[in-house]
Amino acid sequence: MRIAFIGAGSIFTPLGLYTIATSETLSNAEVYLVEIDDDRRRFVTALAEKIGKTFRAGFKVTPLKEAEELEKYGLDYAVISVEKERYERWRLDFEIPHRHGIKQVLGENGGLGGLAHTLRVVPLVLGIARRIEDINRDAAVFIYSNPEPRVTYAVLNYTGLRNVYGLCTGYLERKEMLAPLLKVDEREINFTAAGLNHFTWIRELWVRGEDAYPRLKEALERKPEFEPLSQLLYRAYGLFPSPDDNHIGEYLSFAWPLVPDEKKGLKWIERTKREGEEVRKLLRLFLRGLVPKFAFNRFVKFPDVAMNVVEGLEGAEKLQEAINIPNRGYIDLPEGTVVEVPARVSPKGVKPLRVRLPRETLVPLKVQAEIQRLSSEGAAEGNVEKVVKAVLLDPVVHDAEAGLRAMAELMKAHLDALPQFDEGDVEVVERTIRA
Template identity: 30%
Template sequence: MARATKIVFLGASSASFGMSMFRDLFSTHDLGGSTLVLVGRNVDRLGRSTRLAKLLNERSGAGFAIEATTDWHAALDGAEFVLHSTAIDRNRLWRLDFEIPRKFGIRHTLGENGGPGALFFTMRTLPVVFEFVREMERRCPRATFINFSNPESRIILALGRYSRIRSLGLCHGIFLAHDNVARILGMPKEQVDVWGAGLNHFQCLTDIRDRETGEDLYPLLCKKERDFDPAFSPLTRQLLHAFGYWLGCGDAHVGEYLSFGWEAGERGYNFDWDESERAKLTLLIDDVLAGRAEMPDWWSMPSGERAVSIITSMLHNRKQLIESAVIHNRKVIANLPADAAVEVPVVADIAGIHPVSLGPLPDGVAKLMTAQVQVQQMAVDAAMHASKEMAMQALLLDPVVHSEEAARGLLDELWEINRPYIRACI
């Protein structure tokens, strides 16, 4: 008989990510009898998410017991898995993370996982994460913390340094990279097999092969890329020419880590589109819950995220390979610092998460990534100590920041905006 578990979902009131997580949880029957506790701060949004979860659970026959609460402290009692997807005033503050550095002449792409914007994402996010994690250390010390929030690498790096809780981050970046190379190759993605390792949003595809024959597809990729649409992923393709490998999951993400990343475009995240899509989804959920609309078929289909695969593999000892997860390095990638958060394949089973080493990265690629690891280390130190002096050092280490005067100006302004959220975590 399958063993039941307790899963706590922090940030369950998010309509968009909540839907993705629900699609995965309720499209499996491997967790029947388990308890799913939905946690959110906004009572109205949490209520909507709870009604949606109960509807999907009933329709699918997944067999969960569903609870909801705003009291995340008590929710953690006895949990075995904690899913984290919270963010503080996400779009408003992220927009400022992007716009204020530009005012001081910083040219960047997204302002989320790299560059000065990522520093302040880190400063305000780690205190929230560690509030949860310190409570987990008291109430459910053997639980696994599965993170989806950005800045992914910095959160996992901080957890590896400062907490005993088992943690990993999950991201769909490897699948975006897979899609991109298959598109250039002109092959169905099911026929293309990729292996990747590196940093979150900055993976190196170490192998690209034909899934059936095992043929190395890198020579064909380099040949076809020369005549492919020049507007498609130009920065990533420039890196392919320079380093010989496909790096990352899209120009905007990779560009966050590079001094010249802005050359791929400086449009930033499309906040208006994001808010419009969230509003549409919320309206559709309300209509379905009220019986004014039919439930779309895609609501019952897996999203492609891997959290449920991790949970079921650990719970039922399946020794399943997961294409990529963000973990504390400890020399899994030998030529990146041991004290880094890296993205590598992992195997999940009843004993935990086991990283799969693909060997050292190509030398030039490792050196390119090491520069960013050092920025991440300094940003984590700044956030954990709530130190403005360390924050300035993190900015001056960052290749995206080209001016001390600009660094000081944006630091002062963004520090004041984020002051309510910055606090020491150690």
């Protein structure tokens, strides 16, 4: 097995390495760590070697600077987790629309910030995906880069890669949030959920194999302050959403006043950055031998999602509770939309499961499905007309002129990271306002 982590300096890579090291199926894999930043590449290489030695794994580690170097080795699996100046640009994605009065909760995956994010990341990932295509178009490619379903849509529709899957830890985070409410360990919770990434509906919920919805209902009645937006949706539609208020809130026009201040905007961006730094601090301590093996084991509650799927493809069948794939009747949304559904994974492949949802729960998802298509295609094609349409469809855009002015400003601010656009495209957005 040849497994490449592209953007290996990402916070996802150490968990992937740990999962490989502790897996009977994967522990002898050849692992390629592709990272353009020299310091991060050296760090993750040392970390990989430490993890291999600590857990007595037989995997071989090869550090690489560019994805093109993989051609020398070949590959079977690739994990893409890349960004450019993530936090600096994320702040702009939130602040610029906010100055125009657009109350987007996070500005990462939805709203105008999510659109600007899409325009930046899609060409970055497409460049990598095309290099993988030249090496092995049958390789399984897993995408962690946000906005994950939009990026996945672009790779599926603008390359010849045949096995592309978007992955996210959101469903695991939902378990962690529900565990204290239900007074159980998060590993005892299972659910069937479907929808779009960062906005799914939990169709069935179990604790130790028993229906846990009655238990959840009682727990929520005792804690009305717990996730006000999710509770509102649950009372209205009868299904609890996932992963949490601020992620769901990116796609809803009425979310802003319901999401607590500490979970939105710049406070959330800073918290996310701080949490990443804390994880890296722990990893540095582990590298120095100051975090023992048993403590590292306790820190990792769930296997890496990508490597969990690879285990299923290479070994015994397993259920993957959330995977992002193009819709083929798995949910009542347009064909080809990248949807998040459960799937059975085995050496025969990934077999998504059909999940039926009440029709009214699908309405906000249908709007986002169209925005997903327009934003992905606009980013891949450099099509500014599709970008304008995506702006005007977005539920968080309360005013057309404000939305278009904000989008023009966002494109100007990020133009150095938008190779598919130029100043003339920004003028197209501005002319739409004047007209």
